[in-house]
Amino acid sequence: MNLLEINHMKKSFGDLEVIRDFSLSVREGEVVSIIGPSGSGKSTILRCATLLEQMDDGDLIYMGEYAAKSVNGKSVYMGKGVLKKIRSYFGLVFQNFNLFPHYNVLKNIMDAPVTVGKVPKEEAKERALKLLDQLGLSEKGQAYPYQLSGGQQQRVSIARALALQPKILFFDEPTSALDPELTGEVLRVIKELAAQKMTMIIVTHEMQFAKELSDRIIFMENGVVVQEGTPDEVFHSENERIREFIGKIEAVY
Amino acid sequence: MDVITMLKQLAEGMIVTGQIFFLTLLFSLPLGLIIAFGRMSKNGLIRTVSKIYISIMRGTPLMLQLIVVYFAPYYVFGVRFGSGYRMVAVILGFVLNYAAYFAEIYRAGIQAIPVGQHEAAQVLGFSKGQTFFRIILPQVIKRILPPVTNEVITLVKDTSLAFVLTVAEMFTLAKQIAAAQTTVIPLMVAGLFYYIFNLLVAFVMELIEKKLGYYR
Ligand SMILES: Nc1ncnc2c1ncn2[C@@H]1O[C@H](COP(=O)(O)OP(=O)(O)OP(=O)(O)O)[C@@H](O)[C@H]1O
Numbered sequence: 001m002n003l004l005e006i007n008h009m010k011k012s013f014g015d016l017e018v019i020r021d022f023s024l025s026v027r028e029g030e031v032v033s034i035i036g037p038s039g040s041g042k043s044t045i046l047r048c049a050t051l052l053e054q055m056d057d058g059d060l061i062y063m064g065e066y067a068a069k070s071v072n073g074k075s076v077y078m079g080k081g082v083l084k085k086i087r088s089y090f091g092l093v094f095q096n097f098n099l100f101p102h103y104n105v106l107k108n109i110m111d112a113p114v115t116v117g118k119v120p121k122e123e124a125k126e127r128a129l130k131l132l133d134q135l136g137l138s139e140k141g142q143a144y145p146y147q148l149s150g151g152q153q154q155r156v157s158i159a160r161a162l163a164l165q166p167k168i169l170f171f172d173e174p175t176s177a178l179d180p181e182l183t184g185e186v187l188r189v190i191k192e193l194a195a196q197k198m199t200m201i202i203v204t205h206e207m208q209f210a211k212e213l214s215d216r217i218i219f220m221e222n223g224v225v226v227q228e229g230t231p232d233e234v235f236h237s238e239n240e241r242i243r244e245f246i247g248k249i250e251a252v253y
Numbered sequence: 254m255d256v257i258t259m260l261k262q263l264a265e266g267m268i269v270t271g272q273i274f275f276l277t278l279l280f281s282l283p284l285g286l287i288i289a290f291g292r293m294s295k296n297g298l299i300r301t302v303s304k305i306y307i308s309i310m311r312g313t314p315l316m317l318q319l320i321v322v323y324f325a326p327y328y329v330f331g332v333r334f335g336s337g338y339r340m341v342a343v344i345l346g347f348v349l350n351y352a353a354y355f356a357e358i359y360r361a362g363i364q365a366i367p368v369g370q371h372e373a374a375q376v377l378g379f380s381k382g383q384t385f386f387r388i389i390l391p392q393v394i395k396r397i398l399p400p401v402t403n404e405v406i407t408l409v410k411d412t413s414l415a416f417v418l419t420v421a422e423m424f425t426l427a428k429q430i431a432a433a434q435t436t437v438i439p440l441m442v443a444g445l446f447y448y449i450f451n452l453l454v455a456f457v458m459e460l461i462e463k464k465l466g467y468y469r
Pocket residue numbers: 013016018036037038039040041042043044045
């Protein structure tokens with residue numbers, strides 16, 4: 001069964017058609033990267049998939065359960081209860097972390113499991129400490145976000161997402177806000193997750209990373225998929241635009 | 254009249270002043286939050302009404318508002334309350350006025366919180382209420398402490414406006430005694446009282462600020 005299925009997603013902002021027709025199926029354990037130039041609609045796809053934005057048309061299905069269904073050319077979203085359940089299937093890691101500044105690291109990680117997931121406090125704490133250990137942050141449980149480096153903050157935000165034990169994790173340019181010397185520690189964590197067969201969808205400009213990690217890469221431009229395939233296929237694409245884009249990015253980084 | 258008697262009389266006024274002060278804060282702080290929500294409502298009518306309300310409350314003298322609140326029940330509804338209504342009218346007027354100021358402070362504070370905080374909470378599964386009370390409001394309170402302190406200090410001094418409804422708060426008494434005894438001492442005591450009151454306010458607000466200073 002597909003963990004996630006998006007069928008014919010369409011999304012406009014006013015007159016601007018941002019996503020024209022986007023479909024994607026993701027199986028358990030798969031890592032899919034989405035690449036493409038700025039403004040091509042990558043973030044919009046993640047925001048629609050994580051219910052931060054509503055699509056205009058298309059189906060959104062997690063584990064066979066519809067979050068939204070296309071009816072007569074319009075997406076119809078399910079009720080609050082269903083969406084709440086579906087939200088528990090996924091996590092999202094933001095480019096700029098969005099940690100809660102008034103909570104320490106431990107509380108950032110524990111708060112959602114306790115208040116949303118109704119996990120007993122002790123168990124949530126145990127889980128959080130384990131995650132911190134796993135992400136190399138065991139000393140930082142009592143620290144506040146402002147006391148951490150960008151790379152540490154991003155690792156905490158990954159831990160916060162993982163604490164809810166999602167089936168699938170989305171990343172929107174998880175290293176773009178970081179100084180170059182800090183991207184490595186975050187990419188390493190994501191690689192470890194991939195090794196543990198975490199299902200992930202990653203929007204990134206880190207080409208080498210996408211190439212190494214992904215089962216599939218999707219190249220987007222102007223709201224449509226230009227090519228979808230294995231890293232090998234995409235990196236050796238005949239398509240002029242893709243070659244140019246990859247060349248340019250690799251020259252920058 | 255000896256100084257002790259004078260101080261005793263003034264002390265009664267101080268209690269009334271303190272009542273006006275605390276009751277106004279007690280009711281206007283939450284009411285301000287509700288008005289701020291109205292001001293930011295998706296519903297255009299609620300938004301406009303809140304906006305007009307705030308504009309009138311901030312654009313006309315508080316003294317006039319107190320008079321209106323006091324006389325409105327009789328002139329508009331033909332209802333006459335006993336003399337106890339004076340104090341009620343004072344509190345009501347102060348609450349309605351200060352809530353408008355607090356509403357604008359809340360609104361600025363709420364809108365200054367990055368949208369990413371809402372989005373992170375939403376993706377984690379927090380309800381709207383949980384998001385507001387657990388994530389947003391604590392950060393808002395920290396941010397709005399300085400403008401709120403300003404308003405609270407102004408409120409201490411504004412309490413003397415209650416004299417228009419002949420509520421015997423401290424300044425009213427000080428003036429009466431000063432006139433009857435032809436001495437300025439009561440007025441100076443009054444000045445000292447407001448000053449010390451505000452020192453206390455500043456001290457308490459600083460304590461709160463320190464307490465919330467554990468994060469940035
Ligand atoms: N809320 C919004 N309102 C209006 N336009 C928007 C909104 N969000 C995105 N857009 C527009 O939609 C287009 C796609 O934006 P999106 O953020 O999805 O691109 P992206 O591929 O993630 O780009 P980047 O690589 O720069 O992050 C852009 O032209 C953007 O200006």
